[in-house]
Amino acid sequence: ATYAVVTINQQALFFNQIDDGAKKAADAAGDKLVVFNANNVPSAQNDAIETYITQKVDGIVLVAIDVNGVKPAITAAKKAGIPVIAVDAQIPGGDNVAFVGVDNAKAGEQIGSFFADYVKKDMGGKAKVGIVGALNSFIQNQRLDGFKKTASVAGVTFADTVDGQNVQDVALTASENLMTANPSMTAIYATGEPQLIGAVSAVDTAGRKDKVKVFGWDLTAQAVKGIDEGWVAAVVQQDPFTEGKIAIESLAKLKKGGTVDPIIHVPVTIVTKANVGQYSGMFK
Amino acid sequence: MTIPVQAAASSSRLRPRTLKDRFLANGSVGSIALFFLFVVALFSLTTEDFLSLDNVLNVLRQSAPLLIVATAMTLVITTGGIDLSVGSVLALTSALCAILIHAGLPWALVMVLMLLVGALVGAIQGFFVAYEGIPSFIVTLAGLSVIRGLALLMTGGYSVPIPSDIAFVGLGRAWILGMPLPALIAAAVLLVGFVTFNETPFGRYVTGIGANAEAVRRAGVNTRGVTLLVYVLSGSLAALAGLVLAARLGSGSSNAGQGFELDVIAAVVLGGTSLFGGRGTMVGTILGALTVAAIGNGLILAHLSPFLTPIVTGSIILVAIWMNFRIFRGAGRKR
Amino acid sequence: MTIPVQAAASSSRLRPRTLKDRFLANGSVGSIALFFLFVVALFSLTTEDFLSLDNVLNVLRQSAPLLIVATAMTLVITTGGIDLSVGSVLALTSALCAILIHAGLPWALVMVLMLLVGALVGAIQGFFVAYEGIPSFIVTLAGLSVIRGLALLMTGGYSVPIPSDIAFVGLGRAWILGMPLPALIAAAVLLVGFVTFNETPFGRYVTGIGANAEAVRRAGVNTRGVTLLVYVLSGSLAALAGLVLAARLGSGSSNAGQGFELDVIAAVVLGGTSLFGGRGTMVGTILGALTVAAIGNGLILAHLSPFLTPIVTGSIILVAIWMNFRIFRGAGRKR
């Protein structure tokens, strides 16, 4: 059978690991896997799905950019008898057979309450946190909202939110400016990989490692090093490899006439100094 | 005029115009046409479904927004200007129309409003370009930023769904006489654009302004008005494309059309319109846009690794253009 | 020449050149200079830290890649060309240098290699533009796609860490005499660029090619060679910027510098260089780049909501440029 993965871009490790997981599962089952990279353009995902429909692939794994905007294409696929599994971003009211991924709002709340605890225990109960987000990303906005929900406890104040635009050098400049604008800031929360790279570099080069604690999403080598050194406090690590793998396995199951759960949540891990050891091998 | 008529010198040194001459005279269009055929041939040989009816209609439907906006962009670039804001206008109208429909306004009214919004945005930008003499690159770059910012502000970064049970979505999804409606809309826009560009005084002035704006002004033409109108058209057609896209996707998002301006400009320039103004071709634009769309579609069908897609896309364009420039060397555009 | 000398007609109708004349004669530079001062004044009044030494040095460090590439882009645009591939070249060299350093090559060698890679990429693109006559927009748009594709292919989408204990990272982070090294590098590049552009025959030909390439060719200049060299410079300086950025970030990634080309072009055009070629100013470019950086920095310092940032940025640019155009009306650039 032939399965297609329609992804967002290939410049974040996260998406590539989804592809890798999917590839692994497909190879194991002797299936063919094709990948389409939409380069952050929402309508390109639609175009690709429609193209795969005309080509009659056996199933589609979709990492959506615009979760509403892909619905017609998913519906068309369903009509054509091609199952679509959404990964990472849930499609509200969509015709996809299943969703595999992290509950971003929930995980945002998780890191938020971790943050609240951390502030109480390790920061003397007071923190001023600045945020490096990607405003045009739906799921990163969810992570931001979830975080704010549980992190807003007594003693925590929010400084500005800046837009890293999912590009690491933009995020770097924005983070630096964020620190300049808020000299009394004691923590940064970054909602995605490019944002975290930018924030980590900014704190590092500004020599603020002793003053600012970094929280964020998606490990990289620099983040691992920061955790080792203690100034990166916690990073939400998803398991995109497993997400991709489960998605393809589910499609295979459907193909054989089986059924799958409509929502398959893959848990996240909050990586701290305590458990970073098991990840450091990934980033050599 | 009755002044002494002197026999025009004989044309002993003119030889009849051959088919080849005609082809060479339209150098840039000939070049992109050959290239387009080459791309089509390539993909029909290497993939199975490329020339299937479904796929062809699919490509046409997908490229409708590109074709619609490229029509106006051809005019803008022919005047020697540029409009970098089209992607943002598309995002703004797609987001705003979703919001308004969501809020319960009748969709027909929303459509009219969106076209007016596009025209207004174009008029504001056109005013700065035509009447204040600010380079269009700066004006529309500022516009790009401001307009997408407005869309972001209105949506808060979330995408707004459009109910799929209202007639509005037909704008992006309906089929009429076996053709997808977006493709028909694009065809109509292109036809009007072609006629306007080639058969009306307005179109003539557009070319003239790009070639020598002062000469057109000295000929008594209201060059500022013409320039303003070109940007109004560009804004309106970007709004139309935004409506079509929102209807097709069933959602409006401030994310829509990122980098769209570069695609549109690429299609127009690939078609043979000169960025220096004065030379534009609507047929070339159609071919340029379809070529871009065909390459994107064909590479998916060919199951190329996505890591190789950008490399192959760029290389195809460069090598094919290069070969055609070698064939047409000495003819065609100069820069 | 010894031919009869005839007294030049008296200059009774010349009046002495006033300061205002000089200012108006340099219309575009005067305009951006005023605008820059306006932006600086605005933010020093509305925010606390804007003019603090720390922040100023920070802005300079941040804008180093922009300034470096804008120097070369000024030359490219003055010849009437454009280089859309600079962001991709920056990504390629930042990724490749991280990979090679990771693989254990000495960093000095890596730096030299990267500059050569940039020069080579520029030479290939320059060849198509200068010797094959393909519009630079198409060539470098294809380059944008191919080169970032290569970076993607090499990194597999991973961001590659650069160990922060080697001297290489000093390129992005070191301080010399109280100044950040990237800022010093940018200053050196700008100085060399300024002198080259204004004081050498090469710089003269760059302007001439933009004004009337055929005239320069007829004057016996190797215009193709000059054009090629301009793209080589552009590629090399984009590579240098990539190195600085990689050193500052401590990692190389194919994601670096997305949309960077538009920022660079915006800075150059804002500075008063004409996209039609023939009119370029290095001082304007510096001011343009610093203005863009200052606005970005100042708005964050002013605690503006990020949703309003693009709107305010675009509006400031447009309104201020517009006011300056009104002051300089009749002087300065024509298009």
Add this chain to the structure above:
Amino acid sequence: MDGGVPRVRMRGISKRYGTIQTLDDVSLDLMPGEVLGLVGDNGAGKSTLSKVLSGAVVPDAGTIEIDGRAVAFASPAEARAQHVEMVYQDLSLCDTVDVAGNLFLGREPRRRVLGIPFLDKPRMRADAAAMLTSLGISVPDITVQVENLSGGQRQSIAIGRAASFDPKVLIMDEPTAALAVAEVEAVLELIRTVSARGVSVILITHRLQDLFLVCDRLQVMYEGRAIAQRSIVDTDIEEVVDLIVGRKFTARSAGHARPAGHARSAETARPARSDRPSDSPGASPP
């Protein structure tokens, strides 16, 4: 000259570019049907003065009257509306537009379909061919873009454009500079014909002998000022040369060998103009 309302009356026209006072309090009168030669050294301000009259340059100071009514041209469109047409020295052609398109620029024959104006291309081509033939111009191909034409062919097109649209005032800024001998004759003949019909003509030229074939009067400019006027019958080439140069000057290239023969030159030139109404203010416009 005296008596009758002048077709054009310019007073106190001044224009400064940066440090240079290009025009300094210049006046100019032009009667209906009159041909005025405007001469002067390079850079004297002739082109600038005529551009003021054609609306292409807005002066810093000064007034213009057309047929006794004060006008102020903010753009060439307004001057063209008053039937002032000009052949610009730089020709002002659109290089990438074809011959017919340039001839009719701003005056395209239109065909309305459903109220929308379309270009009447067949008529444009036919009329364009007729216009060129009447000027004795042969252009290899009327659909060719003007950038591919020779210098003289380009100039002919600029002349054809200005002359064809029923002007009341026709300004020609060095119209014959690039023209070959037969084409020059055709242009001079054209000037005679239109002025006989009452069109007022301003002819700027450095071919001084031509002035004596068609002009009624000369106005000399020097460094931005109008310094002299001469009725054509009261002057000769030598005096004109001296006025232009600003001192006694011998120009063997100025059409007539000197010193002999100059008296005759004016004589032989004049009879040529006997067929046209002499300075008749009453000649009705076409």
Add this chain to the structure above:
Amino acid sequence: MDGGVPRVRMRGISKRYGTIQTLDDVSLDLMPGEVLGLVGDNGAGKSTLSKVLSGAVVPDAGTIEIDGRAVAFASPAEARAQHVEMVYQDLSLCDTVDVAGNLFLGREPRRRVLGIPFLDKPRMRADAAAMLTSLGISVPDITVQVENLSGGQRQSIAIGRAASFDPKVLIMDEPTAALAVAEVEAVLELIRTVSARGVSVILITHRLQDLFLVCDRLQVMYEGRAIAQRSIVDTDIEEVVDLIVGRKFTARSAGHARPAGHARSAETARPARSDRPSDSPGASPP
């Protein structure tokens, strides 16, 4: 003319643009120190022929010899290396570059610092001012961009550029078209001076009277072919006019009134040239 190696020898030059055969098997000879007038109707192919010699146009067929050696110019740089300089009809100036920059384009005086060539701006300005003065040109300000100059001023700069760099062959394509009377005299004087030094000159002009003041020989082109050659002493303006037009033609504007006086005109013109070596193939180049 006969005897001696010609400075320039062009044979069988042909060039086609699209459907038009612009040059059709044209030959041209030019001796050292000779001044050749190249005349013909508009569009006859004069400019194209001279561009072939200056390297700006590569012909489809034909050979060129310079001083007996066969050359093939693929670019103007190669022709300039052989000391062929040309004043182009369209002037070929860089509008946004200043006067001095245009004069020295491609030949900038340089000052080496650490082996890097820098523009020697003070010298450029001083030399430029001297060059212009020697041509009798007054430009208001030498640092002004040429786009702001008058037509005649622009033309003077193009002439200054070609004449100043020690040419062996100087081609002037309608150099005097936009020039005022004193400047025309200066250019004609320039031609006499340089040809006296052994420079070969090709002068293309529609001011036929000028030909008789400076030329040794005329070549007439008609519709892309060289149809006639005349030694200047064997012809007169009337014949030249007839050759250009291709039939009997009366041109009162051609410098001399007809029918009277034409015999004398050639006479009065010739003595002016007595001060220069007549057709001397042996005159040594400067």
